[in-house]
Amino acid sequence: EVQLLESGGGFVQPGGSLRLSCAASGFTFSSHAMNWVRQAPGKGLEWVSAISGSGGSTYYADSVKGRFTISRDNFENTLHLQMNSLTAEDTALYYCAKEAAGIAVAGTFDPWGQGTLVTVSS
Amino acid sequence: DIRVTQSPSSLSASVGNRVTITCRASQSISNYLNWYQQKPGKAPKLLIYAASSLQSGVPSRFSGGGSGTDFTLTISSLQPEDFATYYCQQSYSIPLTFGGGTKVEIK
Numbered sequence: 518e519v520q521l522l523e524s525g526g527g528f529v530q531p532g533g534s535l536r537l538s539c540a541a542s543g544f545t546f547s548s549h550a551m552n553w554v555r556q557a558p559g560k561g562l563e564w565v566s567a568i569s570g571s572g573g574s575t576y577y578a579d580s581v582k583g584r585f586t587i588s589r590d591n592f593e594n595t596l597h598l599q600m601n602s603l604t605a606e607d608t609a610l611y612y613c614a615k616e617a618a619g620i621a622v623a624g625t626f627d628p629w630g631q632g633t634l635v636t637v638s639s
Numbered sequence: 640d641i642r643v644t645q646s647p648s649s650l651s652a653s654v655g656n657r658v659t660i661t662c663r664a665s666q667s668i669s670n671y672l673n674w675y676q677q678k679p680g681k682a683p684k685l686l687i688y689a690a691s692s693l694q695s696g697v698p699s700r701f702s703g704g705g706s707g708t709d710f711t712l713t714i715s716s717l718q719p720e721d722f723a724t725y726y727c728q729q730s731y732s733i734p735l736t737f738g739g740g741t742k743v744e745i746k
Contacts, residue, residue, distance in 0.1 A: 552735075554683075561726065561737055561738075561739050561740045562675075562677075562683065562726055562728070562737040562740075563737065564728075564734060564735040564736065564737070576733045576734075578734050579640075579734065612682055612683075617685065617688065622733070623730060624671070624673075624728070624729075624730030624731075624733075624735045625685065625688050625730055626673075626675070626683070626685060626728075627684075627685035627688075628682070628684070628685070629682035629683055630682060631681075631682055632682060
């Protein structure tokens, strides 16, 4: 069974940093692209970032470009999201999601983890 | 960026009703359209991919249709466990974008 377990969320002041992690199991991690998708409290879904299975290709939403960095460790089966220069607009539940199609980023998310909450506030 | 617009934003329906949700893309996206279901406090779940392909394990009362710019998600006979929020999402180009969601409530 595929399992995705996010961690690293918490409370941070504006301008601060956090590093999220997503531990994956139940599938060949390096064979699948991975994504981060966020959901602000009471709001809809927003795609944040994606990375290919090899880690060689990365993609970002304009709202986080230059501030967030996605990476992966295919030996440890772990996905990361380094978040810098955080603002209140980054407050959200952050989900990691496996690319259903395979090693390339194709934009179909299945399954999703349960999410880790990031709160940015002074 | 491709904008994805869902309608309605909410609807009330009874068990057994047929429900249709629509999704419109701001430009043609062929069949690069996915549908997700999200229940309160839970992560989204993939229902339909490539506009009309049913994800494994999803009940056959769910169906998707459309291509180009206009798409539909239909629940043929609404069940109690189907009350949730539904999102469409285009996978044609990056940035990947979601519709605003449709909340299906009990009438």
